Amino acid sequence: MTDLASQAVTLDRAQSARSVLSLRDVSLNYGAGIAVLQNLSLRIERGEFVSVVGRSGSGKTTVLNLAAGFLTPDAGQVLIDGRRVTGPGPERAVVFQDDALYPWRSVADNVALPLKLAGVPASERHARAARLLEAVGLAGEGAKRIWQLSGGQRQRVGIARALAAQPEFLLMDEPLGALDAMTRELMHGLILRLWQDSHAGAMLITHSIEEALFLSTRIVVLAPGPGRIVHEESADWGRRFLSGNDPRALKSEPGFIAARERLVDAIYEREAA
Protein backbone atom coordinates (compact mmCIF):
# COMPACT_ATOMS: atom_id res chain seq x y z
CA MET A 1 0.00 0.00 0.00
CA THR A 2 2.71 2.43 0.98
CA ASP A 3 4.67 1.60 -2.15
CA LEU A 4 1.62 2.11 -4.32
CA ALA A 5 0.83 5.34 -2.59
CA SER A 6 4.31 6.69 -3.05
CA GLN A 7 4.33 5.69 -6.71
CA ALA A 8 1.11 7.52 -7.22
CA VAL A 9 1.71 10.71 -5.35
CA THR A 10 5.47 11.24 -5.33
CA LEU A 11 6.45 13.85 -7.82
CA ASP A 12 9.27 15.94 -9.09
CA ARG A 13 7.90 18.86 -7.16
CA ALA A 14 8.30 16.85 -3.95
CA GLN A 15 12.04 17.21 -4.08
CA SER A 16 11.82 20.90 -4.86
CA ALA A 17 12.54 23.60 -2.34
CA ARG A 18 10.53 23.79 0.83
CA SER A 19 7.35 25.87 0.51
CA VAL A 20 5.57 27.76 3.22
CA LEU A 21 1.92 28.72 3.34
CA SER A 22 1.31 31.49 5.80
CA LEU A 23 -1.54 33.62 7.03
CA ARG A 24 -0.04 36.88 8.31
CA ASP A 25 -2.09 38.98 10.74
CA VAL A 26 -5.32 38.20 8.95
CA SER A 27 -8.62 39.62 10.12
CA LEU A 28 -12.02 38.95 8.67
CA ASN A 29 -15.37 40.52 9.47
CA TYR A 30 -18.82 39.34 8.60
CA GLY A 31 -21.14 42.22 7.95
CA ALA A 32 -20.70 45.38 9.93
CA GLY A 33 -18.00 45.02 12.50
CA ILE A 34 -18.59 41.42 13.54
CA ALA A 35 -15.05 40.09 13.67
CA VAL A 36 -14.72 36.42 12.78
CA LEU A 37 -10.94 36.37 12.95
CA GLN A 38 -8.64 38.96 14.43
CA ASN A 39 -4.89 39.29 13.77
CA LEU A 40 -4.41 35.59 13.23
CA SER A 41 -1.07 34.30 12.02
CA LEU A 42 -0.42 30.72 11.02
CA ARG A 43 2.46 29.07 9.15
CA ILE A 44 2.45 25.69 7.50
CA GLU A 45 5.61 24.29 5.95
CA ARG A 46 5.67 21.41 3.53
CA GLY A 47 6.06 18.19 5.45
CA GLU A 48 4.15 19.60 8.41
CA PHE A 49 0.71 18.43 9.47
CA VAL A 50 -1.15 21.21 11.24
CA SER A 51 -4.57 20.63 12.79
CA VAL A 52 -6.88 23.45 13.76
CA VAL A 53 -9.28 22.68 16.60
CA GLY A 54 -11.67 24.84 18.54
CA ARG A 55 -15.26 25.25 19.55
CA SER A 56 -17.99 25.84 16.99
CA GLY A 57 -17.91 29.44 15.87
CA SER A 58 -14.22 29.89 16.55
CA GLY A 59 -13.57 30.36 12.84
CA LYS A 60 -11.80 27.06 12.04
CA THR A 61 -13.36 26.69 8.61
CA THR A 62 -12.80 30.39 7.93
CA VAL A 63 -9.08 29.83 8.48
CA LEU A 64 -9.13 27.08 5.85
CA ASN A 65 -11.21 29.15 3.44
CA LEU A 66 -8.68 31.97 3.75
CA ALA A 67 -5.75 29.62 3.23
CA ALA A 68 -7.48 28.09 0.20
CA GLY A 69 -8.23 31.51 -1.25
CA PHE A 70 -12.02 31.11 -1.15
CA LEU A 71 -12.21 34.15 1.14
CA THR A 72 -10.12 37.32 1.07
CA PRO A 73 -9.05 38.75 4.42
CA ASP A 74 -10.15 42.28 5.35
CA ALA A 75 -6.70 42.87 6.78
CA GLY A 76 -3.46 40.92 6.62
CA GLN A 77 -2.14 38.65 3.88
CA VAL A 78 -2.05 35.07 2.69
CA LEU A 79 1.39 34.19 1.39
CA ILE A 80 3.09 31.28 -0.32
CA ASP A 81 6.86 31.52 -0.02
CA GLY A 82 6.45 35.19 0.80
CA ARG A 83 4.41 35.88 -2.34
CA ARG A 84 0.92 37.17 -1.76
CA VAL A 85 -1.93 35.02 -3.12
CA THR A 86 -5.41 36.39 -3.72
CA GLY A 87 -7.38 33.37 -4.89
CA PRO A 88 -7.43 29.59 -5.06
CA GLY A 89 -4.68 27.76 -6.92
CA PRO A 90 -3.71 24.20 -7.83
CA GLU A 91 -0.80 24.22 -5.37
CA ARG A 92 -3.40 24.17 -2.57
CA ALA A 93 -5.86 21.28 -2.86
CA VAL A 94 -8.96 21.06 -0.71
CA VAL A 95 -10.90 18.11 0.71
CA PHE A 96 -14.41 19.05 1.79
CA GLN A 97 -16.61 17.61 4.51
CA ASP A 98 -19.47 17.12 2.03
CA ASP A 99 -17.02 15.45 -0.40
CA ALA A 100 -18.02 17.91 -3.19
CA LEU A 101 -17.63 15.19 -5.81
CA TYR A 102 -19.31 15.43 -9.21
CA PRO A 103 -22.04 12.80 -9.64
CA TRP A 104 -22.10 13.31 -13.41
CA ARG A 105 -18.52 12.03 -13.65
CA SER A 106 -17.36 8.50 -12.89
CA VAL A 107 -15.13 7.90 -9.88
CA ALA A 108 -12.00 7.89 -12.08
CA ASP A 109 -13.10 11.02 -13.94
CA ASN A 110 -13.62 12.82 -10.63
CA VAL A 111 -10.04 12.00 -9.64
CA ALA A 112 -8.78 12.98 -13.10
CA LEU A 113 -10.51 16.38 -13.22
CA PRO A 114 -7.64 18.39 -11.70
CA LEU A 115 -5.33 16.77 -14.25
CA LYS A 116 -7.72 17.67 -17.07
CA LEU A 117 -7.78 21.26 -15.84
CA ALA A 118 -3.99 21.20 -15.74
CA GLY A 119 -3.91 20.13 -19.38
CA VAL A 120 -2.61 16.58 -18.84
CA PRO A 121 -3.40 14.41 -21.90
CA ALA A 122 -6.28 11.95 -21.54
CA SER A 123 -4.29 8.71 -21.59
CA GLU A 124 -1.88 9.91 -18.93
CA ARG A 125 -4.60 11.23 -16.65
CA HIS A 126 -6.50 7.93 -16.83
CA ALA A 127 -3.36 6.05 -15.84
CA ARG A 128 -2.66 8.45 -13.00
CA ALA A 129 -6.24 8.38 -11.77
CA ALA A 130 -6.07 4.58 -11.66
CA ARG A 131 -2.84 4.73 -9.63
CA LEU A 132 -4.32 7.28 -7.23
CA LEU A 133 -7.42 5.15 -6.70
CA GLU A 134 -5.12 2.23 -5.97
CA ALA A 135 -3.29 4.38 -3.44
CA VAL A 136 -6.50 5.11 -1.54
CA GLY A 137 -7.59 1.46 -1.63
CA LEU A 138 -10.15 1.82 -4.41
CA ALA A 139 -8.34 -0.12 -7.15
CA GLY A 140 -10.71 -1.14 -9.91
CA GLU A 141 -13.56 1.07 -8.71
CA GLY A 142 -12.88 3.82 -11.24
CA ALA A 143 -15.82 3.04 -13.50
CA LYS A 144 -18.31 3.21 -10.61
CA ARG A 145 -20.66 6.10 -10.03
CA ILE A 146 -20.32 8.31 -6.98
CA TRP A 147 -23.64 7.27 -5.50
CA GLN A 148 -22.57 3.63 -5.58
CA LEU A 149 -19.86 4.38 -2.99
CA SER A 150 -20.09 4.50 0.79
CA GLY A 151 -19.34 7.70 2.71
CA GLY A 152 -15.83 6.54 3.55
CA GLN A 153 -15.14 5.56 -0.07
CA ARG A 154 -16.35 8.95 -1.24
CA GLN A 155 -13.95 10.74 1.07
CA ARG A 156 -11.14 8.56 -0.26
CA VAL A 157 -12.10 9.64 -3.78
CA GLY A 158 -12.09 13.24 -2.55
CA ILE A 159 -8.60 12.79 -1.12
CA ALA A 160 -7.34 11.06 -4.28
CA ARG A 161 -8.78 13.91 -6.35
CA ALA A 162 -7.11 16.49 -4.12
CA LEU A 163 -3.75 14.75 -4.50
CA ALA A 164 -4.12 14.28 -8.27
CA ALA A 165 -2.53 17.57 -9.26
CA GLN A 166 0.31 16.99 -6.77
CA PRO A 167 -0.40 19.97 -4.55
CA GLU A 168 2.12 21.45 -2.18
CA PHE A 169 -0.56 21.87 0.47
CA LEU A 170 -3.50 19.65 1.32
CA LEU A 171 -6.28 21.53 3.09
CA MET A 172 -8.90 19.30 4.72
CA ASP A 173 -12.14 20.69 6.16
CA GLU A 174 -13.45 18.03 8.53
CA PRO A 175 -13.13 15.34 5.88
CA LEU A 176 -14.00 12.58 8.33
CA GLY A 177 -16.78 14.42 10.17
CA ALA A 178 -19.57 12.35 8.68
CA LEU A 179 -17.90 8.95 9.03
CA ASP A 180 -18.34 6.29 11.70
CA ALA A 181 -15.59 5.67 14.26
CA MET A 182 -14.24 2.50 12.64
CA THR A 183 -13.96 4.09 9.22
CA ARG A 184 -12.32 7.17 10.76
CA GLU A 185 -9.55 5.07 12.28
CA LEU A 186 -8.87 3.36 8.95
CA MET A 187 -8.82 6.75 7.24
CA HIS A 188 -6.30 8.09 9.78
CA GLY A 189 -3.70 5.58 8.63
CA LEU A 190 -4.46 6.29 4.99
CA ILE A 191 -4.22 10.07 5.43
CA LEU A 192 -0.92 9.77 7.29
CA ARG A 193 0.62 7.57 4.61
CA LEU A 194 -0.57 9.80 1.78
CA TRP A 195 0.69 12.88 3.61
CA GLN A 196 4.09 11.28 4.06
CA ASP A 197 4.35 10.11 0.46
CA SER A 198 3.10 13.32 -1.09
CA HIS A 199 5.50 15.50 0.95
CA ALA A 200 2.67 18.01 1.15
CA GLY A 201 1.99 20.37 3.97
CA ALA A 202 -1.34 19.40 5.51
CA MET A 203 -3.95 21.50 7.27
CA LEU A 204 -6.79 19.66 8.97
CA ILE A 205 -9.88 21.26 10.45
CA THR A 206 -11.46 18.86 12.91
CA HIS A 207 -13.78 18.59 15.88
CA SER A 208 -11.94 15.58 17.21
CA ILE A 209 -9.09 16.38 19.59
CA GLU A 210 -7.86 12.81 19.49
CA GLU A 211 -7.79 12.85 15.69
CA ALA A 212 -5.85 16.12 15.70
CA LEU A 213 -3.31 14.75 18.19
CA PHE A 214 -2.84 11.46 16.42
CA LEU A 215 -2.39 12.91 12.92
CA SER A 216 -0.60 16.20 13.44
CA THR A 217 2.86 17.49 13.98
CA ARG A 218 1.32 20.65 15.41
CA ILE A 219 -2.12 21.46 16.80
CA VAL A 220 -3.49 24.98 16.92
CA VAL A 221 -6.39 25.86 19.23
CA LEU A 222 -8.74 28.64 18.18
CA ALA A 223 -10.98 30.48 20.59
CA PRO A 224 -14.10 32.30 19.43
CA GLY A 225 -15.25 35.89 19.68
CA PRO A 226 -13.24 36.93 17.60
CA GLY A 227 -11.33 33.87 16.40
CA ARG A 228 -7.73 33.85 17.56
CA ILE A 229 -5.05 31.31 18.41
CA VAL A 230 -4.89 30.64 22.14
CA HIS A 231 -2.72 27.53 22.29
CA GLU A 232 -0.27 25.50 20.22
CA GLU A 233 0.91 21.97 20.83
CA SER A 234 3.54 19.88 19.05
CA ALA A 235 2.99 16.19 18.50
CA ASP A 236 4.74 13.22 16.90
CA TRP A 237 2.30 10.32 17.28
CA GLY A 238 1.49 10.33 13.59
CA ARG A 239 5.16 10.01 12.66
CA ARG A 240 5.59 7.25 15.20
CA PHE A 241 2.58 5.45 13.76
CA LEU A 242 4.19 5.71 10.33
CA SER A 243 7.39 4.18 11.67
CA GLY A 244 5.45 1.13 12.79
CA ASN A 245 4.01 1.82 16.25
CA ASP A 246 0.62 0.40 17.18
CA PRO A 247 -2.03 3.14 17.12
CA ARG A 248 -3.92 1.89 20.18
CA ALA A 249 -0.73 1.80 22.21
CA LEU A 250 0.19 5.30 21.06
CA LYS A 251 -3.18 6.70 22.09
CA SER A 252 -2.85 5.10 25.54
CA GLU A 253 0.50 6.71 26.31
CA PRO A 254 0.50 9.10 29.26
CA GLY A 255 1.97 11.80 27.05
CA PHE A 256 -0.92 11.47 24.57
CA ILE A 257 -3.51 11.65 27.34
CA ALA A 258 -1.81 14.62 28.99
CA ALA A 259 -1.63 16.48 25.67
CA ARG A 260 -5.31 15.73 25.07
CA GLU A 261 -6.19 17.23 28.48
CA ARG A 262 -4.12 20.33 27.75
CA LEU A 263 -6.00 20.77 24.47
CA VAL A 264 -9.38 20.31 26.12
CA ASP A 265 -8.44 22.93 28.72
CA ALA A 266 -7.33 25.31 25.99
CA ILE A 267 -10.44 24.77 23.90
CA TYR A 268 -12.76 25.48 26.82
CA GLU A 269 -10.42 28.22 28.11
CA ARG A 270 -10.05 26.58 31.49
CA GLU A 271 -7.10 27.20 33.76
CA ALA A 272 -4.78 24.19 33.61
CA ALA A 273 -5.04 22.16 36.79
Added chain:
Amino acid sequence: MSDSAIESPVQMPPRADKSPRRLPLGLAYALGTVTLVLLVWGLASGRGWVSPVFLPSPLRVGQALLRAATEGYANATLWQHMGASLWRVFAALIGTMAIGIPAGVLIATSRAGRGILDPLIEFIRPLPPLAYLPLIIIWCGIGEPSKILVIGIAMLAPIVISTVSGIRAAGENQIRAARAFGASRWQVVAEVMLPAALPSILTGMRIALGAGWTTLVAAELVAATRGLGYMIQFAAQFLVTDMVIAGILVIAGLATISELGLRLIERRFLPWIGKS
Protein backbone atom coordinates in the same frame (compact mmCIF):
# COMPACT_ATOMS: atom_id res chain seq x y z
CA MET B 1 -46.47 -20.80 3.35
CA SER B 2 -44.39 -23.97 3.44
CA ASP B 3 -47.30 -25.98 2.02
CA SER B 4 -47.69 -23.80 -1.01
CA ALA B 5 -43.93 -23.84 -1.51
CA ILE B 6 -44.02 -27.62 -1.69
CA GLU B 7 -46.97 -27.65 -4.04
CA SER B 8 -45.32 -25.28 -6.47
CA PRO B 9 -41.56 -25.51 -6.05
CA VAL B 10 -40.89 -23.03 -8.84
CA GLN B 11 -42.01 -20.03 -6.84
CA MET B 12 -41.77 -16.42 -7.82
CA PRO B 13 -39.15 -14.62 -5.75
CA PRO B 14 -40.75 -13.06 -2.67
CA ARG B 15 -41.97 -9.52 -3.06
CA ALA B 16 -38.50 -8.04 -3.27
CA ASP B 17 -39.32 -5.83 -6.22
CA LYS B 18 -42.15 -3.54 -5.37
CA SER B 19 -41.66 -0.81 -7.96
CA PRO B 20 -42.23 -2.99 -11.04
CA ARG B 21 -45.53 -3.99 -9.48
CA ARG B 22 -46.63 -0.46 -8.81
CA LEU B 23 -46.07 0.70 -12.35
CA PRO B 24 -48.67 -1.66 -13.90
CA LEU B 25 -51.11 -0.52 -11.21
CA GLY B 26 -50.60 3.12 -12.24
CA LEU B 27 -50.87 2.07 -15.87
CA ALA B 28 -54.10 0.22 -15.08
CA TYR B 29 -55.60 3.34 -13.52
CA ALA B 30 -54.53 5.38 -16.54
CA LEU B 31 -56.02 2.88 -18.98
CA GLY B 32 -59.17 2.72 -16.86
CA THR B 33 -59.56 6.49 -17.04
CA VAL B 34 -59.09 6.50 -20.82
CA THR B 35 -61.61 3.69 -21.21
CA LEU B 36 -64.11 5.51 -19.01
CA VAL B 37 -63.76 8.73 -21.01
CA LEU B 38 -64.18 6.84 -24.30
CA LEU B 39 -67.23 5.04 -22.87
CA VAL B 40 -68.94 8.23 -21.73
CA TRP B 41 -68.01 9.93 -24.99
CA GLY B 42 -69.36 6.98 -27.04
CA LEU B 43 -72.58 6.92 -25.00
CA ALA B 44 -73.08 10.68 -25.23
CA SER B 45 -72.75 10.73 -29.01
CA GLY B 46 -74.27 7.27 -29.68
CA ARG B 47 -77.38 7.86 -27.60
CA GLY B 48 -77.81 11.29 -29.16
CA TRP B 49 -77.37 13.15 -25.84
CA VAL B 50 -75.18 15.60 -27.69
CA SER B 51 -75.54 16.61 -31.33
CA PRO B 52 -72.83 15.09 -33.58
CA VAL B 53 -72.01 18.62 -34.75
CA PHE B 54 -70.73 19.28 -31.24
CA LEU B 55 -69.51 15.81 -30.38
CA PRO B 56 -69.06 13.21 -33.12
CA SER B 57 -68.65 9.61 -32.01
CA PRO B 58 -65.18 8.21 -31.28
CA LEU B 59 -65.58 6.02 -34.35
CA ARG B 60 -66.13 9.03 -36.61
CA VAL B 61 -63.11 10.77 -35.13
CA GLY B 62 -61.10 7.64 -35.85
CA GLN B 63 -62.36 7.61 -39.42
CA ALA B 64 -61.47 11.29 -39.80
CA LEU B 65 -58.00 10.51 -38.58
CA LEU B 66 -57.67 7.70 -41.10
CA ARG B 67 -59.02 9.92 -43.85
CA ALA B 68 -56.50 12.67 -43.04
CA ALA B 69 -53.69 10.14 -42.96
CA THR B 70 -54.53 8.48 -46.27
CA GLU B 71 -56.39 10.97 -48.47
CA GLY B 72 -55.26 14.11 -46.72
CA TYR B 73 -57.24 17.06 -45.42
CA ALA B 74 -56.84 20.82 -45.84
CA ASN B 75 -54.44 20.66 -48.79
CA ALA B 76 -52.07 18.12 -47.23
CA THR B 77 -51.87 14.71 -45.61
CA LEU B 78 -51.86 14.31 -41.87
CA TRP B 79 -48.16 13.44 -42.08
CA GLN B 80 -47.34 16.67 -43.86
CA HIS B 81 -49.31 18.63 -41.25
CA MET B 82 -47.46 16.78 -38.49
CA GLY B 83 -44.12 17.34 -40.17
CA ALA B 84 -44.74 21.07 -40.50
CA SER B 85 -45.78 21.41 -36.86
CA LEU B 86 -42.99 19.22 -35.50
CA TRP B 87 -40.43 21.22 -37.48
CA ARG B 88 -41.77 24.50 -36.06
CA VAL B 89 -41.86 23.27 -32.46
CA PHE B 90 -38.42 21.64 -32.49
CA ALA B 91 -36.72 24.38 -34.52
CA ALA B 92 -38.08 26.81 -31.94
CA LEU B 93 -36.87 24.58 -29.09
CA ILE B 94 -33.34 24.26 -30.47
CA GLY B 95 -33.12 27.96 -31.30
CA THR B 96 -34.44 28.93 -27.88
CA MET B 97 -31.98 26.63 -26.12
CA ALA B 98 -29.12 28.11 -28.13
CA ILE B 99 -30.08 31.54 -26.83
CA GLY B 100 -31.72 30.71 -23.51
CA ILE B 101 -29.05 28.51 -21.92
CA PRO B 102 -26.20 31.03 -22.45
CA ALA B 103 -28.55 33.78 -21.23
CA GLY B 104 -29.29 31.72 -18.12
CA VAL B 105 -25.56 31.20 -17.53
CA LEU B 106 -24.98 34.94 -17.79
CA ILE B 107 -27.83 35.74 -15.40
CA ALA B 108 -26.62 33.18 -12.87
CA THR B 109 -22.92 34.04 -13.00
CA SER B 110 -22.61 37.74 -13.69
CA ARG B 111 -24.13 40.73 -11.98
CA ALA B 112 -24.17 42.68 -15.25
CA GLY B 113 -25.75 39.74 -17.06
CA ARG B 114 -28.41 39.54 -14.43
CA GLY B 115 -29.06 43.28 -14.45
CA ILE B 116 -29.44 43.39 -18.21
CA LEU B 117 -31.22 40.12 -19.02
CA ASP B 118 -33.39 39.49 -15.99
CA PRO B 119 -35.82 42.38 -16.63
CA LEU B 120 -36.14 41.34 -20.27
CA ILE B 121 -37.03 37.77 -19.36
CA GLU B 122 -39.43 38.92 -16.66
CA PHE B 123 -41.06 41.19 -19.25
CA ILE B 124 -41.51 38.41 -21.81
CA ARG B 125 -42.48 35.69 -19.34
CA PRO B 126 -46.13 36.58 -18.61
CA LEU B 127 -47.04 37.73 -22.14
CA PRO B 128 -49.67 35.61 -23.91
CA PRO B 129 -48.48 34.60 -27.41
CA LEU B 130 -51.63 35.98 -29.03
CA ALA B 131 -50.72 39.40 -27.66
CA TYR B 132 -47.34 39.66 -29.40
CA LEU B 133 -48.26 37.66 -32.51
CA PRO B 134 -49.48 40.75 -34.43
CA LEU B 135 -46.27 42.59 -33.60
CA ILE B 136 -44.15 39.68 -34.79
CA ILE B 137 -46.12 39.64 -38.05
CA ILE B 138 -45.57 43.37 -38.53
CA TRP B 139 -41.85 42.90 -37.91
CA CYS B 140 -41.13 39.56 -39.56
CA GLY B 141 -43.95 39.05 -42.02
CA ILE B 142 -46.20 36.03 -42.30
CA GLY B 143 -43.59 33.47 -43.29
CA GLU B 144 -42.05 30.56 -41.45
CA PRO B 145 -39.61 32.66 -39.33
CA SER B 146 -42.40 34.52 -37.55
CA LYS B 147 -44.17 31.24 -36.69
CA ILE B 148 -40.99 29.78 -35.19
CA LEU B 149 -40.29 33.06 -33.43
CA VAL B 150 -43.71 33.13 -31.75
CA ILE B 151 -43.22 29.60 -30.44
CA GLY B 152 -39.64 30.34 -29.44
CA ILE B 153 -40.62 33.41 -27.40
CA ALA B 154 -43.12 31.28 -25.50
CA MET B 155 -40.34 28.78 -24.76
CA LEU B 156 -37.68 31.31 -23.74
CA ALA B 157 -38.64 31.98 -20.13
CA PRO B 158 -38.85 28.33 -19.02
CA ILE B 159 -35.46 27.56 -20.57
CA VAL B 160 -33.74 30.62 -19.07
CA ILE B 161 -35.31 30.29 -15.64
CA SER B 162 -34.58 26.56 -15.37
CA THR B 163 -30.96 27.18 -16.41
CA VAL B 164 -30.58 29.89 -13.77
CA SER B 165 -32.09 27.83 -10.97
CA GLY B 166 -30.11 24.77 -12.03
CA ILE B 167 -26.83 26.65 -11.90
CA ARG B 168 -27.74 28.18 -8.54
CA ALA B 169 -28.34 24.65 -7.25
CA ALA B 170 -24.72 23.63 -7.97
CA GLY B 171 -23.00 22.95 -4.67
CA GLU B 172 -20.85 25.80 -3.38
CA ASN B 173 -18.09 23.36 -2.54
CA GLN B 174 -18.37 21.69 -5.95
CA ILE B 175 -17.62 25.09 -7.47
CA ARG B 176 -14.90 25.85 -4.92
CA ALA B 177 -13.26 22.48 -5.57
CA ALA B 178 -13.00 23.21 -9.30
CA ARG B 179 -11.60 26.67 -8.58
CA ALA B 180 -9.05 25.18 -6.21
CA PHE B 181 -7.97 22.79 -8.97
CA GLY B 182 -7.22 25.81 -11.14
CA ALA B 183 -10.39 25.95 -13.23
CA SER B 184 -10.95 29.18 -15.12
CA ARG B 185 -14.31 30.91 -14.97
CA TRP B 186 -15.33 29.28 -18.21
CA GLN B 187 -14.13 25.86 -17.04
CA VAL B 188 -16.19 26.19 -13.86
CA VAL B 189 -19.23 26.84 -16.05
CA ALA B 190 -18.48 23.94 -18.40
CA GLU B 191 -17.30 21.35 -15.88
CA VAL B 192 -19.49 22.10 -12.87
CA MET B 193 -22.31 24.57 -13.39
CA LEU B 194 -23.80 23.25 -16.63
CA PRO B 195 -23.64 19.56 -15.67
CA ALA B 196 -25.17 20.42 -12.29
CA ALA B 197 -27.89 22.41 -14.08
CA LEU B 198 -28.70 19.68 -16.64
CA PRO B 199 -31.53 18.06 -14.67
CA SER B 200 -33.15 21.45 -14.18
CA ILE B 201 -32.60 22.39 -17.85
CA LEU B 202 -34.28 19.16 -18.90
CA THR B 203 -37.29 20.03 -16.75
CA GLY B 204 -37.25 23.46 -18.40
CA MET B 205 -37.26 21.76 -21.81
CA ARG B 206 -40.31 19.76 -20.82
CA ILE B 207 -42.15 22.90 -19.73
CA ALA B 208 -40.94 24.69 -22.88
CA LEU B 209 -42.26 21.91 -25.11
CA GLY B 210 -45.61 22.19 -23.37
CA ALA B 211 -45.61 25.93 -24.00
CA GLY B 212 -44.57 25.26 -27.60
CA TRP B 213 -47.47 22.93 -28.33
CA THR B 214 -49.81 25.43 -26.65
CA THR B 215 -48.54 28.23 -28.87
CA LEU B 216 -48.50 26.18 -32.05
CA VAL B 217 -52.15 26.83 -32.94
CA ALA B 218 -51.72 30.57 -32.42
CA ALA B 219 -48.60 30.54 -34.59
CA GLU B 220 -50.45 28.70 -37.35
CA LEU B 221 -53.41 31.11 -37.19
CA VAL B 222 -51.90 33.38 -39.79
CA ALA B 223 -51.17 32.42 -43.40
CA ALA B 224 -50.20 28.84 -42.73
CA THR B 225 -50.88 26.23 -45.40
CA ARG B 226 -49.64 23.27 -43.40
CA GLY B 227 -49.61 22.28 -39.77
CA LEU B 228 -51.85 20.67 -37.18
CA GLY B 229 -53.03 24.03 -35.85
CA TYR B 230 -53.91 25.10 -39.37
CA MET B 231 -55.71 21.79 -39.97
CA ILE B 232 -57.80 22.24 -36.83
CA GLN B 233 -58.76 25.80 -37.72
CA PHE B 234 -59.56 24.84 -41.29
CA ALA B 235 -61.86 22.09 -40.02
CA ALA B 236 -63.45 24.35 -37.44
CA GLN B 237 -64.45 26.90 -40.10
CA PHE B 238 -66.54 24.22 -41.78
CA LEU B 239 -67.76 22.69 -38.52
CA VAL B 240 -65.97 19.42 -39.32
CA THR B 241 -65.87 18.63 -35.63
CA ASP B 242 -64.54 15.09 -36.03
CA MET B 243 -61.44 16.47 -37.78
CA VAL B 244 -61.03 19.13 -35.07
CA ILE B 245 -61.00 16.45 -32.39
CA ALA B 246 -58.70 14.26 -34.53
CA GLY B 247 -56.21 17.14 -34.76
CA ILE B 248 -56.38 17.75 -31.02
CA LEU B 249 -55.70 14.07 -30.36
CA VAL B 250 -52.70 14.10 -32.70
CA ILE B 251 -51.22 17.12 -30.89
CA ALA B 252 -51.83 15.41 -27.55
CA GLY B 253 -50.16 12.27 -28.86
CA LEU B 254 -47.11 14.13 -30.15
CA ALA B 255 -46.78 16.06 -26.90
CA THR B 256 -46.93 12.81 -24.93
CA ILE B 257 -44.32 11.17 -27.14
CA SER B 258 -41.91 14.10 -26.80
CA GLU B 259 -42.44 14.11 -23.03
CA LEU B 260 -41.68 10.39 -22.85
CA GLY B 261 -38.64 10.91 -25.07
CA LEU B 262 -37.26 13.53 -22.69
CA ARG B 263 -37.88 11.26 -19.72
CA LEU B 264 -36.00 8.51 -21.55
CA ILE B 265 -33.08 10.87 -22.18
CA GLU B 266 -33.14 11.81 -18.50
CA ARG B 267 -32.99 8.20 -17.39
CA ARG B 268 -30.38 7.20 -19.95
CA PHE B 269 -28.00 10.15 -19.80
CA LEU B 270 -28.59 11.76 -16.41
CA PRO B 271 -28.67 8.73 -14.12
CA TRP B 272 -27.44 10.74 -11.13
CA ILE B 273 -30.71 12.65 -10.79
CA GLY B 274 -32.18 12.11 -7.36
CA LYS B 275 -29.01 10.41 -6.09
CA SER B 276 -27.07 12.42 -3.57
